[in-house]
Amino acid sequence: xxxLRRLRVLRAVHHxxxxxxxxxxxxxxxxxxxxxxxxxSRDLGVPLLxxxxxxxxxxxAAHVLLRHADAMTxxxxxxxxxxxxxxxxxxxxxxxxxxxxxxxxxxxxxTALLRRVHPAMEVSVTEAEKSESFDLLLAEDADLAVxxxxxxxxxxxxxxxxxxxxxxxxxxxxxxxxHPLAGRASVRLAETAHEDWVVPHLSDCDYxxxxxxxxxxxxxxxxxxxxxxxxxxxxxxxxNGLGVSLVPRxxxxxxxxxxxxxxxxxxxRPARSILTVIRSGASxxxxxxxxxxxxxxxxxxSRHGHALDADPVDDLPALDTRPSPDPAR
Numbered sequence: 001x002x003x004l005r006r007l008r009v010l011r012a013v014h015h016x017x018x019x020x021x022x023x024x025x026x027x028x029x030x031x032x033x034x035x036x037x038x039x040x041s042r043d044l045g046v047p048l049l050x051x052x053x054x055x056x057x058x059x060x061a062a063h064v065l066l067r068h069a070d071a072m073t074x075x076x077x078x079x080x081x082x083x084x085x086x087x088x089x090x091x092x093x094x095x096x097x098x099x100x101x102x103x104x105x106x107x108x109x110x111t112a113l114l115r116r117v118h119p120a121m122e123v124s125v126t127e128a129e130k131s132e133s134f135d136l137l138l139a140e141d142a143d144l145a146v147x148x149x150x151x152x153x154x155x156x157x158x159x160x161x162x163x164x165x166x167x168x169x170x171x172x173x174x175x176x177x178x179h180p181l182a183g184r185a186s187v188r189l190a191e192t193a194h195e196d197w198v199v200p201h202l203s204d205c206d207y208x209x210x211x212x213x214x215x216x217x218x219x220x221x222x223x224x225x226x227x228x229x230x231x232x233x234x235x236x237x238x239x240n241g242l243g244v245s246l247v248p249r250x251x252x253x254x255x256x257x258x259x260x261x262x263x264x265x266x267x268x269r270p271a272r273s274i275l276t277v278i279r280s281g282a283s284x285x286x287x288x289x290x291x292x293x294x295x296x297x298x299x300x301x302s303r304h305g306h307a308l309d310a311d312p313v314d315d316l317p318a319l320d321t322r323p324s325p326d327p328a329r
Contacts, residue, residue: 004076006040009033010048011069011160012138014058025135070159070280077281081288093122094287097133098146101231102274105250105302106146106166110294118290137161137279144291145277150206156275163277167299170271171210171246172261174238174253182260189268193220196243200229206272211246214270235259246270250302 012022013033023033034049041048046061058066094114098107107125114123128136128145131153136142138160146166147153156163173187181187193215199222200208208227215222226237232254234245239257253259264270276295282288 003040003043004073006036006043007065007069007072008138008140009036010040010058010062011066011073013037014062014066015138019056026139027141073160073279074281077279078284081282081284081286093124094144094291095124095126095142096144096146096291097126097128097136097142099129099133099148100127101248101251102146102148103127104252106274106295106298109298110291113294113297114290117294121287121290123291133277134161137277140279143278143282143285143288146295147275147277148206148272149275160280161277162280162283163275166274166276166295167250168271168273169248169250170264170269171214172249172263174235174245174247175260175262176238176241177258177260178241179244179260181262184262186263186265188266189214189218189264190220190266192222192244193218195223196225197222198226198228198234198237198243198245199224200234201227207246207248210270210272214246214268218266218268248272250274 009022009026009028012026013019016022016025019030019033023030026033028036037048044061044065047059048062048065049056050059096107096111103125111123111125114121126136126142128142130147130150133142133145133147134154137145149156149163154161173181173189173192175181181191197211199211211222225243228234228237231247231251234247235253235257237243238245239259247253247261249261253261276292278288278292283292
């Protein structure tokens, strides 16, 4: 008999590349991971790991097994979802995770909506950056994630996950309240070519890359004077007249900071796609389905100015599931 828990451990080793990294993602010790794979090897009667110098690697038999693993785990998720739907209870749990801005602007209001509409649900939220969210899903420590795709996370066609576009988050220009551009309805990014800029470190945040790519598309290299990652620090520097910055439209800005947000116009209007991610086959689970619907409601209300404590909106329009756009489109 195939133990799906052991198969999950094998998938983690394949995903992370080492037993140590897989063990950390699964909250196990390296020896426990090795033991699980050895037992899976005995169950199947084929070797799954082999030495490679001072390290180990997966055997060809392990790769054959992994080719079937996505289908097997997807069917298991579907079975669990059907059982939950059969019970059709109003209780959770539903464990959601996401990057900080996604928690603040999407997961927090979605959780509040779920607790109001389904008060018996047990909903929890964990902050997790990018690839960490995928690790939490694979380890079954989370059921639904809100992520921003980048080169460091699995592609949208990865068979282990169901990824869909939730919303596009355009970038706005953040300027001091007394800045000449502050009273404008919109501004072309090229008009900021001679400004000082506040930009995150490229290694810390993809907003640094987004800013540089967008500015290059607008025909200039930004004069980066300040490098900070925390958004409160960004808005504080801008409010004190020390530079301008690009900020996601969904991001809430501290009310005490004297700043203005100006929308971008013209050909260069950078945006990021925000995705929801679940394990493949889990979309039929009642709690997961309610979580996805709550996020749809939050996005719809944000776009159309509905209060978050209003009754849920029926018959939401179909969601856009096209591939993510270029960040400097």
